[in-house]
Amino acid sequence: MQFERRRFDNRRDRGFNFNRAPREMHKVICSECEQECEVPFKPTEGRPVFCRECFAKKRRF
Numbered sequence: 001m002q003f004e005r006r007r008f009d010n011r012r013d014r015g016f017n018f019n020r021a022p023r024e025m026h027k028v029i030c031s032e033c034e035q036e037c038e039v040p041f042k043p044t045e046g047r048p049v050f051c052r053e054c055f056a057k058k059r060r061f
């Protein structure tokens, strides 16, 4: 799973600069808390997407 690996590569918030395009926000439903949120990357179909809070929570483990 993509996020699992990124967690080790990027200890801080460098995770979203894989393309240098200006930040385009996409509305998604968080896979964890099921709230609508926006993420600065294009969601991939079939992949879980997390809001900022849940994503931060996951990175702690």
Ligand SMILES: [Zn+2]
Pocket (backbone or CB within 6 Å): 030, 031, 032, 033, 034, 035, 050, 051, 052, 053, 054, 055
């Ligand atoms: Zn969430």
